[in-house]
Amino acid sequence: MARSIVIIGGGAAGGTAAQFAKKTDRNAEVTIFEKGKYPQYSKCALPYFISGKVEDVIEFSEKWFERAGIDLYLETEVKEVDLKDRVVIAEKNGESIEKKFDSLIIATGADPSVPPIDGIYDGEKIKKGVFSLRTLDDAKEIKNFLREVEDISIIGAGLIGLELSEAFYELGKSVKIIEILPSILPGMIDQDLAELVYQKIKDKVEIFVNHRVKKINGKDEVESIVVEGKDGDEKEFDADMVILATGIRPNTKIAESIGCKMGETRGIVVDKRSMTSIKDVYAAGDCTEYKDFVTGKAIPVGLGSIGVRQAMVAGVNAAGGNALLPEGFLQTRTTRIFDVEISAVGPLSKEIENSVQGKYSGKTLPHYFPGGEDIVIKTVINNSGEIVSAQAVGVGSALRINTFACAIYNKMNVEEFVKLETAYAPPIAPTLDPMIISADIARYRYGRK
Amino acid sequence: MARSIVIIGGGAAGGTAAQFAKKTDRNAEVTIFEKGKYPQYSKCALPYFISGKVEDVIEFSEKWFERAGIDLYLETEVKEVDLKDRVVIAEKNGESIEKKFDSLIIATGADPSVPPIDGIYDGEKIKKGVFSLRTLDDAKEIKNFLREVEDISIIGAGLIGLELSEAFYELGKSVKIIEILPSILPGMIDQDLAELVYQKIKDKVEIFVNHRVKKINGKDEVESIVVEGKDGDEKEFDADMVILATGIRPNTKIAESIGCKMGETRGIVVDKRSMTSIKDVYAAGDCTEYKDFVTGKAIPVGLGSIGVRQAMVAGVNAAGGNALLPEGFLQTRTTRIFDVEISAVGPLSKEIENSVQGKYSGKTLPHYFPGGEDIVIKTVINNSGEIVSAQAVGVGSALRINTFACAIYNKMNVEEFVKLETAYAPPIAPTLDPMIISADIARYRYGRK
Known part of the structure; x- marks a missing residue:
């Protein structure tokens, strides 16, 4: 009987894993359950989708998966994994789908982390005008909302925050970035180089390092934000829109539910074969952690380039092949801002x-x-x-x-x-x-x- | 007493060797004898000097050498090296200069090789309108002569031939290249990639591969050339100017005169310290040969980037330091043509x-x-x-x-x-x-x- 490989999540990691599983075992049944409504697209391209530089971020269409012989279920949420019987139970439009598996690949990605800032919520929901950018739907919502917007505050001067600031600048908006740490791109480059980048872009976007956002004002929708400098100095900025760009948190609910080992950074732990602590259960992408090549310390897998390489290994191994991750990740990274x-x-x-x-x-x-x-x-x-x-x-x-x-x-x-x-x-x-x-x-x- | 280091040749290799010798031993007396009239300049920039893209090819001025404490003698030809007494005898303006040395560095470069083609010479001299490009004076002569020129034939589709063809094209000349081998850039890239490059540039320059030049016609100056295809087919092309771009031949006269070992490619043999077969006599640059990193076979050192690296090692060692060449050269190379x-x-x-x-x-x-x-x-x-x-x-x-x-x-x-x-x-x-x-x-x- 043909081997069945089920993949939870159809992002870059899930889609790539499917592709490499099918390449490795042409006869395998490969199934992807994706809760969103889009086939594999580029998350890294979303800021450029917002600016209008990129029109279509889809990397592999539904038709592509069909032709590749991969069963892609969109808008399908996995409800349960039954490890004993090796069955994944998912739900689409209220109907239950059960799929037996020989290998399982968890590629559930990450969600934006919501910082504990007063005024983010309006009751139980995020306040109107407050956004994160993680999915294509997020990008579409931001794009729609932008039309009525003049002043935008971005919380966090990391990659996404800065890339978005460029998109907004190109659309003629006035943009401020608030960063709690002493320099921009704090996870990407050292402070001296960050200072250099800051000097090159500071005329296009106002950046406040060493500042934290204390409060988002506005009753039904965002009106202003209150920030506090390290010296205790408070300022209030008009804002029609606030972007939370303060990092991500791995989405590990399903992995935890079946007992996969979690790591220090709260990501799923995988070995050199990209397998979790449970046999035949693999994981790849933003939901995982792995070793840093140089320090050997656990790091969250937050880069697309790494997630894809991990997914290639997971896909090959899930299909009975033999591929190995490097002993750690180098975290090669780049961007272009202004x-x-x-x-x-x-x-x-x-x-x-x-x-x-x-x-x-x-x-x-x-x-x-x-x-x-x-x-x-x-x-x-x-x-x-x-x-x-x-x-x-x-x-x-x-x-x-x-x-x-x-x-x-x-x-x-x-x-x-x-x-x-x-x-x-x-x-x-x-x-x-x-x-x-x-x-x-x-x-x-x-x-x- | 201060160590004396004498360098024969003030090109990129000689100049770099001097710089690194002085860096290694600040008290050393470092002397360069250069027979040309210019301080260190970039030979690789000469095609761009001809096109006018680059105005000044000097890399380090006489003043620079003076400030660095290096004695640079221009228009000074070395006549003899007395190994026994460790003296170099040179001549400038008819006057003899003697310089004792503790270490000697030979960086005499290479001369253009003149192919055995009928009609190149007019008596003992190269015929008017026939040029090679090797020195800044060559470039100046070509630039001057170009004014009266419409049709140019370049013999050889290597790096120099193609780079020059671009310069001539930009100056509005009609350019033909004759290459005896089956593809362009035959020493640089494989035939399949050469074909690809050919397709991209063929509208700007006429290239005849698999053709040899049989004869250069013209009594006192160039009038036309006769080429012969591999199939025996003969053609005659009008030409006001002919460029010989058929490679170089290491200039090893002085090295041979003192008994340095010569290699298979007719370059001076050096070891990992860039020392010749004679103790305390080093060599660097186009006059030498070294091993290819991959094949281990002897190759002529024809690339500026390699020559400079070799010169750094020769300079350091000549000054009592300790530097080693890699086990062979990778020959990393690049150009941009059209x-x-x-x-x-x-x-x-x-x-x-x-x-x-x-x-x-x-x-x-x-x-x-x-x-x-x-x-x-x-x-x-x-x-x-x-x-x-x-x-x-x-x-x-x-x-x-x-x-x-x-x-x-x-x-x-x-x-x-x-x-x-x-x-x-x-x-x-x-x-x-x-x-x-x-x-x-x-x-x-x-x-x-």
Whole structure:
């Protein structure tokens, strides 16, 4: 009899897992239960959907899944997993669907975390004008509501908060961002680089770091917010719309209900095969946690690029194949905000004991060639001289960070890294690429310790 | 007494060696004898100097060397090296200069190789209208002569030939390139990718592959050239100017005069410290040869990026420091011709026994995001599954090739490479970067062998 693989959740992780399961065992029955009404789409594209830059965020249509021989159930909520009989019980339009499984893949994603701020709720519901951005429906609601809006406050200066601020700016709105920590993009880059990014974007969006939102005012809908600086100073800002961009919380209800082991970061724990603590039950994407490659510490899987790679492994293994995750995730990450490309890989500097840093500010082309762009690159090495993280701001930073990712993956010593021959031609790059120079500065400083 | 380091040749290799020698031993006396009249300049920028895109190709001025405490003698030719007494005898304006040395660095570069074509010479001199491009003076002469020129034939479709064809095209000239081999850029990329590049540029420059130049006609100056196809078919083309772009030949006269060991490719042999077969005599740049990282075979050091890295090592060691070359050179290389970015690292596919290739043509952005550019990437693995070379055509190909360079340097297996987390964000790169997809295709094909 054909193997049955059931996947809970049809986001990027669920959809990818289905695809790789089917690729691995062509005869398997692969079923996806997705509670939302859309087939696999790009969550990372939602800010661009709001700005209008992207019209369609669907990555794989219902037709695509049909042709791939994958049963995709939309608007179908999983109610129960019966581990003993290996049955998933779901519900669509009030009707119950039962599906036996040989392997189960949990890809239930994450929900936005709602911070404990006075005035977010209107009774039991989130107040009119307050939004999070997580799903395509969220994006559509924001887009609709925007028409009547002038002043927007975004709570949180992380990736989503900043990407949204750009979208709103392009639509002609006045945007403020309130960040409780001392710098923007606090989970993505070190404070010194964050300061640099801040200087480049501060004319387009007002950002208040070291500020917390005390209260959202307005009876039936948002009217203003009250913020408090670290020094105790209070301000009130007009706001027709408030965006909560304060992170996510893994959605683990189903996994917990069957007893999957949960981790320190409250995500589902998976092993190198992306299997949970329960045999034949796999998990992938934002509902899970995994090890950081460098520190070995548990980290939430919050990046699409990681979730997809995990899903590939889960899908292959669920279908009887044999695939392994790397020993940890590098967390290679990038974004572009107001034309500033920002990229990083590996832990923040403060998470590395006795780290040594080399920072270089230069141009992407030789000085004599016109058109070179500014780039800043930081290389971080640990106390054995291994490259453990890197951050960059400027055009081409993401592709340079990929080379650092490769170096970190190979536990490359900075002594070796500086020998790397980078491609050189006057219209393309200088003789020594800025990443090599930044590493060489780290090497020099390490040598003098 | 202060250590004396004498460097013969003030090009990128000589100048860099001087810089690193001085950095290593601040008290050393560092002397450069350069026979040309310019301080260190970028040879790779000369095509752009001719087109007018770059105005000044000088990288480090005489003043810079003075401030760095390096004695730079221009228009000074080395006549003899007395190894026994450790003296270099040079001549400037008819006057003899003697300089004792503790270490000697030979950075005499290369000369253009002149192919055996009938009609190149007018008596003993190269005929009027026939040029090579090697020095800044060559570039100036070409630039001057260009004014009276309409039809230009370039012999050789390598990097220099193609870069020059673009410069001439931009200046409104009619350009033909004659290449004896079956494809353009024959030393840089495989034939399939060369065909792709050819298709993109063929409307701007006429290229005749599989053609050899039989004769250059014209009594006192160039009037036409006669070419012969592989099929024996002869054609005659009008030409006011002929460029010889058929490669270089290492300039090793001085090295040979003192008995340095020469290699298979007729370059000076150096060890991992960049030292020649003679103690305390180092060599760097285009006059040398070294091992290819992947094949271990001797290769001429013809790339600026390699020459500079070699010079850094030679300079440090000549000054009593301790630096090592990598075990071989990766030959990371790139150019942009008529807006087509072309990049490669490692040997051509045909040089790898039982190689397996994965080639992917895609976009630099997710399909739903506007502005994605075409990119083609080829990953080549050897019969152990190690990544040994890669080639790419398209925007961002050079920076992607740098990541492959890092993978090759670490002898990374394709099974590991495909696990690499590449930076993902809709405006910057797709979830799986095209380089990962190309490697995955190679992996798949390798698995089925």
